[in-house]
Amino acid sequence: MAYSDKVIDHYQHPRNVGAFGTSGEVKGRKDVGVGIVGAPECGDVMQLQIRVTPEGRIEDAKFKCFGCGSAIASSSLATEWIRGRTVDEALTIKNTQIVEELALPPVKIHCSVLAEDSIRAAIEDWKKKNPGATPASAMTAAPTAAPTAVPATTA
Amino acid sequence: MERGEGVWKKVHPLLPELAAMIIGRSRSIDSPDTPDTPEHTMSNPTAMIYLDNAATTRCDPRVVEAMLPYFSEHFGNAGSRNHRFGWEAEDAIEKAREQCASLIGAQPKEVIFTSGATESNNLAIRGVANLYAKAPAGSPGRGHVITDIIEHKAVLDPCKRLQREGFDVTYLEPNADGIISREMVAAAMRPDTILVSVMWANNEIGTINEVPQIGALCHERDVILHTDATQWAGKMPVDVEADHIDLLSWSSHKIYGPKGVGGLYVRRRRPRVRLEALVDGGGQERGMRSGTQNVPGIVGFGKACELCAASGDAERQRLLALRNKLEAGLTSAMDVVQVNGHPTKRVPHIANISFGFVEGESLMMGIAEIACSSGSACTSASLEPSYVLKGLGVGDDLAHSSLRLSFGRWTTEAEVDHAIVSITAAVNHLRAMSPLYDLHKEGIDVSKIEWQQH
Numbered sequence: 123m124a125y126s127d128k129v130i131d132h133y134q135h136p137r138n139v140g141a142f143g144t145s146g147e148v149k150g151r152k153d154v155g156v157g158i159v160g161a162p163e164c165g166d167v168m169q170l171q172i173r174v175t176p177e178g179r180i181e182d183a184k185f186k187c188f189g190c191g192s193a194i195a196s197s198s199l200a201t202e203w204i205r206g207r208t209v210d211e212a213l214t215i216k217n218t219q220i221v222e223e224l225a226l227p228p229v230k231i232h233c234s235v236l237a238e239d240s241i242r243a244a245i246e247d248w249k250k251k252n253p254g255a256t257p258a259s260a261m262t263a264a265p266t267a268a269p270t271a272v273p274a275t276t277a
Numbered sequence: 278m279e280r281g282e283g284v285w286k287k288v289h290p291l292l293p294e295l296a297a298m299i300i301g302r303s304r305s306i307d308s309p310d311t312p313d314t315p316e317h318t319m320s321n322p323t324a325m326i327y328l329d330n331a332a333t334t335r336c337d338p339r340v341v342e343a344m345l346p347y348f349s350e351h352f353g354n355a356g357s358r359n360h361r362f363g364w365e366a367e368d369a370i371e372k373a374r375e376q377c378a379s380l381i382g383a384q385p386k387e388v389i390f391t392s393g394a395t396e397s398n399n400l401a402i403r404g405v406a407n408l409y410a411k412a413p414a415g416s417p418g419r420g421h422v423i424t425d426i427i428e429h430k431a432v433l434d435p436c437k438r439l440q441r442e443g444f445d446v447t448y449l450e451p452n453a454d455g456i457i458s459r460e461m462v463a464a465a466m467r468p469d470t471i472l473v474s475v476m477w478a479n480n481e482i483g484t485i486n487e488v489p490q491i492g493a494l495c496h497e498r499d500v501i502l503h504t505d506a507t508q509w510a511g512k513m514p515v516d517v518e519a520d521h522i523d524l525l526s527w528s529s530h531k532i533y534g535p536k537g538v539g540g541l542y543v544r545r546r547r548p549r550v551r552l553e554a555l556v557d558g559g560g561q562e563r564g565m566r567s568g569t570q571n572v573p574g575i576v577g578f579g580k581a582c583e584l585c586a587a588s589g590d591a592e593r594q595r596l597l598a599l600r601n602k603l604e605a606g607l608t609s610a611m612d613v614v615q616v617n618g619h620p621t622k623r624v625p626h627i628a629n630i631s632f633g634f635v636e637g638e639s640l641m642m643g644i645a646e647i648a649c650s651s652g653s654a655c656t657s658a659s660l661e662p663s664y665v666l667k668g669l670g671v672g673d674d675l676a677h678s679s680l681r682l683s684f685g686r687w688t689t690e691a692e693v694d695h696a697i698v699s700i701t702a703a704v705n706h707l708r709a710m711s712p713l714y715d716l717h718k719e720g721i722d723v724s725k726i727e728w729q730q731h
Contacts, residue, residue, distance in 0.1 A: 125642065133642055139710045144719055161728030162674035162713060165636050165662065169712035186712035190638040194710065 125191055126225035132195035137202050140184040142171050155248025157240040165189060166233065168197045170240040174248050178209045178255055185240075192230040196220050196237035209245045326692045328649045330531075330685030331480055331508060331627050336577070337533040337686065343580040344535065347573040355570050356559060366572045373579025377540050380582040381506075381525060382516035389541045389562045390575050394507040395431040396555075397526030397541035400566065401503040402435040402474055404552030405524070406444055409471045409501070417443050420471040425449035425457045427668045428476050432505055436474070445469075454619040455484035455669045462491050472501045477509035481652065481665040481681055482618035483627030485509075492521025501550055507531055508624055511585035513593065517542055523550050529574065533686055534581030538574035541565075588686070596684050597625035599693050603682060604628055606697035611704055613717065617671060617679060626684045629666075631675040632700075634714040634723070635707040640680060643703030647696055652679035672724060674713075 125133075141148070148154045154173050160166040166189035173182040183201040187194045199220055204212040220226070220234035249255065327335070347369060355370050357363025374385040391397045402422070410419040424436050426448045436446045447465045451457055457475050473495050477488045488504050495502040503524035506515065510525065511532030517525060525542040529535055543565065544550045558567030608614045613633030629652070632640060637651030652663035662676035671679075682696065708714040713723050 130642075133639070136710055141715070145716070145721075146719070158712065162677070162723060163672075163728070165638075165673075165677040167712055167728070186710050186715060188634060188711045188713045189636050191642040193636075194639060 128199075128224050129191055129195040129226070132198040132224070133191045136185075136187075136194060136198040138182075138184050138198065138205070139186065141169070141186060142173055142182075142184060152251045153248075155244040155246070155251070157243025157245075157247060159239045159243055160189070160236050162188065166193045166236055168193065168236050168240040170197065170200065170244045172204065172212075172244045172248060174209060174252075176252070176255060180204050180207055180209060180212055189233065189236075190230070192224065192226050193233040193236060195224050196226075196233045197240065199223060200237040200241055204241060209248065212241055213245060215241060324646065326647045326695060328647055328682040328684065328688065328692070328696060330688070331483075331681060331683035332650060333530045333536065334533045334685045335687060336530070336535055337581065337584060339584060340534050340577045340580045344573040344577040347576050351572075353572075355572060356561065366570070369572055369576050370570055373575045373582075376579035376583045376586075378542075380515065380586045381510055381522075381527075381542055382518055383542050384545065386563075387517075387542055387545050389543055389565050390570060390578070391539050391541055391562075391566055392537055392571075393530070393539035394429075394505060394526045394528035395539075396566075397528075397539050398429070398431040398474075398503075398505055399435050400541055400552060400555050401524040401526060401543075402432065402472065403438065403555060404565070405472050405501055405503070405550070406439050406442075407553040408551050410444070411469055411471070412443065414442065418445075418469070419443040421445045421447065421467045421469045422472045422474065423447045423449065423462055423465045423470060424474045425451065425461075425476075427451060427455065427457075427479055427481075427665045428474070429480055429505060429507070432474055432476065444471075449475075451484075451669060453670050454622070455479060455482050455617070455665075456619055456622060457486040457491075459487045459490035459494050463494055466494075466498060466500070470498070470500050472503060474503040474505070476505040476507075478506075478513070478624040478627075479618070479665060480508050480627075481650075481663060482629040482669070483508065483623040483683075484618040485622045485624060488522070489520040492523075495523070496521050499548075501548075508627065511582060512596075512624060512626060514589075517544070523548070529578035529581055532581050532585050535574050535577040538571055538578045540578065592686070593625050596688070599684050599688055599690065600625055600628050602690070603693050603697060604630065606693075607632075607700060610697065610701045615671075615675060617666060617669065628682045629679055630682070631666075631671065631679040632704045633675060633678060634711045634717060635678050635704050637677055637679055639707055640678075640700070640703055643706055644696075644699045647682075647699060649683070650681040652676050652681065674723065 142154050148156055148171060154171055157170045159168050169186040171184045172180045174180055183205050185197040185201050187197045203215055217234035217238040220237055221231055226234055351365040353362025353366040355363060355366040374388050378385040378388045406422060412419045422436060422439055422444055424432060440446050449457055449461045449465060462473055473491060475486050475488060475491055478485050492502045501523045504522055506525050506527045510527035523544045528539040543552060552565050554565050556567050561567050561570055604616050607630060615631045617629040617631060641651050652666045662673055666676035666679060716723050
């Protein structure tokens with residue numbers, strides 16, 4: 123099975139690898155949401171950390187991933203797509219868009235599902251830490267720093 | 278050994294072209310001016326480093342050379358008993374049978390040619406069970422078979438079929454060292470045991486089972502012993518008499534011969550082992566395997582066996598030194614690196630190593646210039662990690678993190694040096710983005726976390 127050029131590029135040059143702190147450190151931070159999905163026994167674990175403004179805009183995102191090349195590429199791409207978006211906008215990202223962008227074969231679709239799940243889990247964690255937050259409307263114009271690669275999220 | 282243009286021309290005017298087509302890549306690199314390139318320094322056919330010799334091996338050019346006349350010149354059917362073409366084919370097959378028998382200490386008549394070790398395993402297991410069954414087909418209690426959970430699928434699946442057909446099968450489980458011992462087999466023996474099938478060396482981890490000891494036990498109890506010697510015969514010494522083997526499967530393409538041919542040793546004396554054929558027809562191979570013989574393939578298999586017998590202990594020592602170097606290099610360069618299987622009771626050409634907190638398929642992607650196998654879910658459709666590593670009690674996470682690196686006749690020390698550097702760099706690259714490695718460094722036991730299963 124050959125990997126697409128985009129998967130190879132994300133594998134060799136993963137975007138936004140890292141964390142805002144150890145698992146213990148970020149637990150107490152209200153501005154950081156953490157999503158960890160998957161299990162080592164299944165061969166995939168994705169950790170996504172997002173740093174969110176009180177208005178609900180994802181200022182920065184970092185990932186770590188234990189998994190195959192497609193899993194690494196899916197999580198790397200997810201961080202690119204959610205940086206600069208509001209949490210509501212980020213929640214509209216679908217795994218099928220990741221499949222399309224990275225040209226994942228059917229056997230690797232679960233990698234994209236995991237990436238979508240990690241976004242949801244991280245946002246859920248942030249919302250739990252900020253029960254009073256009123257996320258900015260999706261209509262708010264994204265800052266110019268926002269990635270342009272985000273596909274239309276009307277689906 | 279002469280490998281120049283002249284060899285082909287002597288045989289047939291068209292054969293240089295044929296030969297160039299078949300081994301063109303090596304010929305284009307091996308300068309025709311230096312036909313005496315020593316075996317072990319022969320150029321690699323591609324820029325890749327091939328460390329997957331347990332999957333298949335490069336066919337030795339001397340084997341190809343021996344086969345070539347049997348395609349277009351001596352093309353006869355060995356079953357044609359009344360003309361020269363048939364006699365030539367028959368002579369070639371009988372010479373190959375001697376070469377194959379000699380490798381394992383058998384009589385030529387005891388070697389049956391098949392399409393490969395998978396067929397040999399099927400013929401041995403199903404052929405014996407059906408012939409020695411203690412009750413007719415369709416009834417239960419037809420007899421007992423002993424095998425183990427880390428066999429190749431070509432043994433496990435025929436055993437599962439026997440279960441559906443009324444036989445009882447015991448699947449032994451190895452200890453963490455991966456070895457099936459005489460004691461394990463002895464404990465599983467029953468009065469109605471017909472057959473024991475235990476592989477000599479495991480194909481994923483290279484561990485060596487106590488086959489000669491199990492053979493002695495079987496002969497004491499009048500039970501037939503079959504061994505899948507695909508990763509053993511040709512690499513390690515075999516003496517079917519001293520080792521008490523009744524049936525032995527081996528393959529040509531694992532020992533530098535062509536694909537599509539293999540052998541089954543069937544003991545003829547003390548005891549005489551009988552088989553029910555799986556393929557009926559013209560009665561070739563003493564009725565045990567009908568079908569026109571694959572003459573070029575069999576000639577190549579014979580030549581491959583002869584070459585392996587000649588390379589002997591020196592080649593084993595060379596491969597062992599390479600394996601030890603690789604394992605020492607990788608375990609000293611990084612933490613949480615585990616060599617799977619028994620520390621020493623392993624064949625010299627296979628290393629199976631788990632790199633904690635790194636997934637095997639992504640690791641292979643990082644060492645794209647090295648061809649090897651992974652115990653991870655890389656076998657396309659299946660997302661299950663290696664059942665062999667799981668059978669040893671290696672955790673699923675470490676099973677996903679394993680590489681099988683296997684050496685062969687053309688593996689060089691320089692390639693092993695390169696592999697150590699390349700694998701270390703890829704593991705470090707992946708650990709830098711592994712959340713599990715972070716947890717490990719924080720002192721958290723990854724296996725104790727309750728993961729949300731996906």
